[in-house]
Amino acid sequence: MNMNTKLNLSINSERLLKRLHELGRTGLDNDNKRTRLAASDGDKAGRDLLVTWMKEAGLQVEIDKIGNIFGIWYGSENRNEAPLLLGSHIDTVINAGMYDGCYGVLSGLEVINSLKEKGFIPTRPIAVGAFTNEEGVRYQPDMMGSLVYAGGLSADDALKSVGTDGTILGEELERIGYAGSKEPGFLKPHAYIELHVEQGPILDKMNIPVGAVENLQGISWQRITIEGVANHAGTTPTNMRRDAGLAAARVITYLRDQANASNGTTVATVGTIEFKPNAVNVIPSLATFTVDLRDPNEQRLKEEEKALANYLKELAISEEVSITTEQLVRFNPVTFDQTIVEMIEQAASGRGLHSRRMTSGAGHDAQMMARICPTAMIFVPSIDGISHNPKEFTKDTDLVAGANVLLDVVSNLAGN
């Protein structure tokens, strides 16, 4: 067994839960909705609280140019070792829950806090990070802080990003006091581990407390525009119709058929749609909709994209419509570090917790960090899979269990 279970260490569950609720009370708007958009006043309130706790824990606090916050526990003998990095984000969507991101950051802090208090001697620095603008609601792209940190986007370009409210990210970070001086990437992690609520229903429905996240779905977003001919719904015989709305419906049912045929690896969603002219008695001349395709395997994701393109070609002929597509987003799937994933499984098992290997269906900072170091994620159940919503909920016992699994993995990776 690994060291910590031998030492029988556990986190201070009361402190973790208390902090989670306290952070959750920052950024409430006039309607009492929790909204800490990146670099807003609400975000500043959350950041200030986090930095206070990091300092109380005796961590060295560093802010980089994109506003990522790091609290680092340097030991006297380990300054030359690559640090083990834990973390996530504390920015939120509009009217958010209190677990998404915050749980990972505060658990990382709690793990360090507990290890320090219990006299654990780390063989390498252990740090906890809160990445700027993971949600991407106010500034694009999402997962910005970790993307910049991993070298996928320059800090200068990211700081020029114009918000939905017309603000400039760089100016807003200055304003709230989080435009740091460190170069993004200044810490070269030995490994990165992100603990997160699942934001999906699998663990909850299967009653499994721990997900050992082995990969993260690739994401392909397309906007599809189908152009037919607007005609009178009563006077146009069926065989003379060029119905853009019908063609769109055929794409939606096709995508479900493909998802069903994939044995659960591919998921496909049409979440937005618009018809024009959108009148009860006029055949739609235009249908515009989005396709969100995901698969954890790049080869399969490419095959699905190609199959869709072929289907659209056939459909354009059979329905006498013209179809154009535009790629909106494309992320390759990410495979996490198998060694760490196994450690997560072992840690869960060591605590008598069931776990299952799983795929992350959502994007996370971990997918960016995987570019620069061995990375993995730990999931805990989200009741009914609800997230990005005040109803987001994870039971305290699951929160504590997940943080203890993180502690075990950390003490393994940073222990003797």
Place this chain on the structure above:
Amino acid sequence: MNMNTKLNLSINSERLLKRLHELGRTGLDNDNKRTRLAASDGDKAGRDLLVTWMKEAGLQVEIDKIGNIFGIWYGSENRNEAPLLLGSHIDTVINAGMYDGCYGVLSGLEVINSLKEKGFIPTRPIAVGAFTNEEGVRYQPDMMGSLVYAGGLSADDALKSVGTDGTILGEELERIGYAGSKEPGFLKPHAYIELHVEQGPILDKMNIPVGAVENLQGISWQRITIEGVANHAGTTPTNMRRDAGLAAARVITYLRDQANASNGTTVATVGTIEFKPNAVNVIPSLATFTVDLRDPNEQRLKEEEKALANYLKELAISEEVSITTEQLVRFNPVTFDQTIVEMIEQAASGRGLHSRRMTSGAGHDAQMMARICPTAMIFVPSIDGISHNPKEFTKDTDLVAGANVLLDVVSNLAGN
């Protein structure tokens, strides 16, 4: 053969076309778009022109309480006979073409004009009517003037109708000087004949100049609301989805399958749709769309409505969604008078014109008048079936041919 072809009468095509263009130039808005919404200033301009022409033709002009305009040619010996009524409407949609409705009214006037000039002696009065608010854009319901005339709605109730601009129809009719004193229905027609552009593609595509319209489709409009569960597009496995958008797409493709299976009698259209929350990466929790179902046979229309209701029940179970429907509009099919339809065919044939029996896919004042007297319609081709659009177009030769067929039928029904 009937009398007029023996007399070799024809309409004055130059006068008909000139008036069509002149009426078409009334009601142009600041963008030069033709918009004569019921009881608007544009409508008044059109009405004034029509009344002027009626008076020039020596007709007795009468306005009823709902603003319907009638120009009546009474002969010295025929005042006690039931009049033959021709007509349609001159109100338009927004940014309309110049043929819809106007062609029928002005052809009716032209037929009377020509018969009078040529010394035709009618055995019964011949009248031409322009019904108020056929389009139903500003005030609901559409086909209002003929509905009131046929006794389907009281004039008092109709006049209280509140417009999309907050106006009251009764007040607006007063304002433009067309709140008449005659009781709707004051003329009890011997028969009603409406000449109209097809507003569909059949005659144009088949290159047939005359449609002998034997019936008019029944119309069933429903709004269908499907409620599923909004969930994350990446983290929700396919088998745990309750996707309202997918269920809506299944209904759309089902309706096309039903229309295809009907051998062309049933047409089905989904012209409007909305998803909520309408986000790329969120499974739709709500899909709202409309269904426009039409069939010229009431029995078949009922069967289609029932089949759809059964399909929705099965779908609610298979997709784990809840579905509600709301009937928005329901008109029974109308069967026109077979004797007049045959006269139309004979008149076309007498002029060496091909004709075909057909169904009206659109609603017309004739469907209301059919409640109170033998009724039929004559269609002429609409290029590409385009209507309710400035591109609406019928060739002059087809316009003249249709008006001559009307003249022949009129001289048959009101001749010796």
